[in-house]
Each structure stands twice: as C-alpha cells, then as structure tokens.
Amino acid sequence: MKYIGNKTRLLPFLDEVLAHEEIPLGGRALDPFSGTAAVARHLKSKGFRVVAGDLQAYAYVQGVAHVALNRYPDFAALGCPGRGAMGLRQALALLDALPGEDGFFYASYAPGGSGGARQYFSDANARKIDAVRAHLTLWRAEGRLTDDGYHLLLACLIDAADFVANMSGTYGAFLKIWRCMALKPLTLKPIRVLPSRLPHRAVQSDANRLVRQEECDLLYLDPPYTGRQYASNFHVLETLALGDRPPLRGKTGLRPTAGQFSAFSRARQAPAAMQDLLAASRARHILLSYNDEGLIPHEQLMAMLGALGRLRVYEHDYRRFRTERDHARRRYTRPDDRVVERIYAVRR
Ligand SMILES: C[S@@+](CC[C@H](N)C(=O)[O-])C[C@H]1O[C@@H](n2cnc3c(N)ncnc32)[C@H](O)[C@@H]1O
Known part of the structure; x- marks a missing residue:
C-alpha cells in the first residue's frame, strides 16, 4: 500500500536501533499506530509477540493479514x-x-x-x-x-x-x-x-486506549506527524x-x-495526546518514530521522553513521501526533498 508514513524503507534503521539499544527480541511488542502493519509484521518476524492497533478499519484488515494470522486459512x-x-x-x-x-x-x-x-x-x-x-x-x-x-x-x-x-x-x-x-x-x-507459534493480534482502537489495555515490553510509536488526517486521506x-x-x-x-480524526494530527492537541499516551505506558522500552517537520517540536519531545528514563536519539536522512498535492501547495523548509527521521529510544 502507498501510505503516508509507511516505514518499510526504514526497517533497517529500526533494526540498528533495536540492536544498539540491546532490546531483547522475543518480548511483547505493541504497535498502536500500525498503518500498513509493516513494522508490526517486522517485529513479528524478529520473534516478538505483537499487538497491532490502529484507528482505521483498513489498517485492522492489514493487521490481521500480516500480523495476527500465523498460517494460511x-x-x-x-x-x-x-x-x-x-x-x-x-x-x-x-x-x-x-x-x-x-x-x-x-x-x-x-x-x-x-x-x-x-x-x-x-x-x-x-x-x-x-x-x-x-x-x-x-x-x-x-x-x-x-x-x-x-x-x-x-x-x-x-x-x-x-x-x-x-x-x-x-x-x-x-x-x-x-x-x-x-x-x-x-x-x-x-x-x-508469516508463520509463527505465538498468539499475535490486530485491533481497531484508539492508541491511547490501547496502551492502557495492553502491557508490553516494547512500545513502538509511529503516530501521524502532520496535520493530514488519515481518515480523510x-x-x-x-x-x-x-x-x-x-x-x-x-x-x-x-x-x-x-x-x-486524530488528536496527533492537530497541532494544539498533539502534545497533550502524546504526553497522555507516554504516561499511560509501563513499557521498559519505548521507540518513537518522528521527523523534524512534525507537529510536536523536537525539544518538547526530548523533555517528555527524557522524563521517563534514559533517552537516546537516532537520526536518519530520508527521502520524503510525496504526492501531487505536495508539489502544488506545499513549501518545505528543505529544498533538497529530504527530511530527518528520528527514532527516540527510551529505556526505563
Ligand atoms: C505514520 S502512520 C503509521 C505507519 C506505519 N508504521 C506503517 O509503516 O505503515 C500513523 C497511523 O496512525 C493511525 N492513527 C492516527 N491517530 C491514531 C490514534 N489516535 N489511535 C490509533 N491510531 C491512530 C493512522 O490511521 C495511521 O495509520
């Protein structure tokens, strides 16, 4: 699927972070913004027991196909x-x-x-x-x-x-x-x-609710960064x-x-939604994907995440997801069509 924020091309970057942070493979992983399920599927392939959640029904369907199913029906x-x-x-x-x-x-x-x-x-x-x-x-x-x-x-x-x-x-x-x-x-x-012996699940849910319901060892967060609502796009x-x-x-x-409509796609609501979500999680490891043009400024994320435990930030130079509308209407700060993708890694 063509999808805003799809992380398929960033999976090697995620792997580097998992390795560098020495996050043990095989625990319970929660991906409450799972979208195409690319990351949730990847975590499943690495031995995690995965719950993939998203607000959208089409994402739930992808979650079932790519994560929850362990054998062909x-x-x-x-x-x-x-x-x-x-x-x-x-x-x-x-x-x-x-x-x-x-x-x-x-x-x-x-x-x-x-x-x-x-x-x-x-x-x-x-x-x-x-x-x-x-x-x-x-x-x-x-x-x-x-x-x-x-x-x-x-x-x-x-x-x-x-x-x-x-x-x-x-x-x-x-x-x-x-x-x-x-x-x-x-x-x-x-x-x-993807075959597996572990019970994986897909759910259609608001992330802030799901985080309260599902305990996990690794919380991978990939919320919307911009004002574009997935429901309308x-x-x-x-x-x-x-x-x-x-x-x-x-x-x-x-x-x-x-x-x-997602609070994470509203400039005025996104920081509070993120703070609420982080406060609700008890995960030992939190990885947050966000880029340098997101609605929540880097400094604010550093403060929120740094308060939880040891924080490291990993950066990756990335070609942006583009659409025709972007060409016509948008002005980007970087003329070279590149953005810095970050993974903020917290260890409690
Ligand atoms: C950046 S995309 C995730 C992309 C995904 N990691 C991938 O590789 O395809 C953000 C996702 O968050 C979902 N979303 C937005 N607000 C949400 C909320 N409050 N709760 C759950 N999902 C939400 C959107 O529907 C969208 O699928």
Whole structure:
C-alpha cells in the first residue's frame, strides 16, 4: 500500500536501533499506530509477540493479514482444495475470474457512475472491486469463508485496488488525467502469511486506549506527524474495508469521518495526546518514530521522553513521501526533498 508514513524503507534503521539499544527480541511488542502493519509484521518476524492497533478499519484488515494470522486459512468450502499458499491462490483466482458488477464503487468512484464523474478507478476496475467485495460479504454470510479467510482476501483486495487507484499517494483527491497504472486491470496478488507459534493480534482502537489495555515490553510509536488526517486521506480504503454504503460528500466523495480524526494530527492537541499516551505506558522500552517537520517540536519531545528514563536519539536522512498535492501547495523548509527521521529510544 502507498501510505503516508509507511516505514518499510526504514526497517533497517529500526533494526540498528533495536540492536544498539540491546532490546531483547522475543518480548511483547505493541504497535498502536500500525498503518500498513509493516513494522508490526517486522517485529513479528524478529520473534516478538505483537499487538497491532490502529484507528482505521483498513489498517485492522492489514493487521490481521500480516500480523495476527500465523498460517494460511483453509479455503476448501469455496471449492479450493489447495493447502497453504496454494489455497489462497486458488481463492484469488476464483475472485479474479468474476465478471464486473455495478455496485457502490462503480457508482461512487468511477467516471461511468452517478457520483459526479469521480475518477479514482477506471470503470472496469471499479466494477471488478464491486464484484469481489460483494462475493467476500456473501461467502462470509454463507459460512463459506472463515473470518481469517475473509480478512486475508479483503487485504489482498485492498492492496490490489490501491495499486490501480488513480491518485498520487492519498485519496484526498483523484487525478484528472489517468495515470498509466490506473488503466491496467486490477489483479489480486497473494499476501505471504508469516508463520509463527505465538498468539499475535490486530485491533481497531484508539492508541491511547490501547496502551492502557495492553502491557508490553516494547512500545513502538509511529503516530501521524502532520496535520493530514488519515481518515480523510484514505477514506476510499476505509469504505472498501467496511463494505458499507456511506453517504459521500463533495467532489472527492468523502465518507463521514466522525470519531476518526486524530488528536496527533492537530497541532494544539498533539502534545497533550502524546504526553497522555507516554504516561499511560509501563513499557521498559519505548521507540518513537518522528521527523523534524512534525507537529510536536523536537525539544518538547526530548523533555517528555527524557522524563521517563534514559533517552537516546537516532537520526536518519530520508527521502520524503510525496504526492501531487505536495508539489502544488506545499513549501518545505528543505529544498533538497529530504527530511530527518528520528527514532527516540527510551529505556526505563
Ligand atoms: C505514520 S502512520 C503509521 C505507519 C506505519 N508504521 C506503517 O509503516 O505503515 C500513523 C497511523 O496512525 C493511525 N492513527 C492516527 N491517530 C491514531 C490514534 N489516535 N489511535 C490509533 N491510531 C491512530 C493512522 O490511521 C495511521 O495509520
């Protein structure tokens, strides 16, 4: 998934910090801002017992697929006899072969629909998304898909839809001109389930609440840094994950976002939200990812984190996540398109 703040490319940096801080692998790790689940999955692969949480439903679906599942679900009830990854490929082939349907995505997010000619997806891809989404709901209701199977296939659909979406990084706007990838046919690709013997979990929750509920040895924090709310920038994926038919408004077709606006994306609320979250955690190790353009100034973070225990700060020069909107509207302090990504490491 293309995602603001995705840390896939920073995983080697995270590994360096884990090693330098001598954080023992294999404890309980909590990632309450898990997004694409890239970090949570990585921590799982390193032997941690992981809980991945996020406010958004699409992130929960990714968390189930990448973290909570320890083996491939069985798709025999769909007539797919294969075991493991083979069963998943067979189930995806069934879905890939479905003829398109006129449903909510076609009506709302494609030029042929009635939604004011929004063009997040080509007509053919939107109709394909509708067909696949409808079958997932139907098969689950008929008991032909387990919850695990449903979420794994749904995560594959979210990835595939995101791959052909006609936008430049977020769903805050669609492109007026079709980008090349958006005109290619949507193809479902299998997600590789990471095997493990440990009980991992995914939850949809507010981070400050989750931190109070889940004890952990390592708390990895990757909150939003900027004023861009994920609920409005990834609203199309949220609708796909929920499979509902919300009233949409405006040119971009925004769904209602009540309850999903994050205090971490509001300049005036972010410091207090961070302070509250830190005060609630009893983790021995806290790692916070934040960059030098975030809403909470470096000095303020240093004061908050330094009060908890021994604090070290690691820095990494990083190419920023860019979107078309950034080019048009934004002015960055660094003309060279680079930001300093930091990991603040606290040991109590
Ligand atoms: C910087 S992204 C995390 C990216 C993630 N580490 C990755 O590699 O994909 C921040 C995430 O925090 C989530 N979020 C924002 N406010 C939240 C809150 N109060 N509680 C839980 N999740 C929140 C957003 O939905 C978003 O997925």
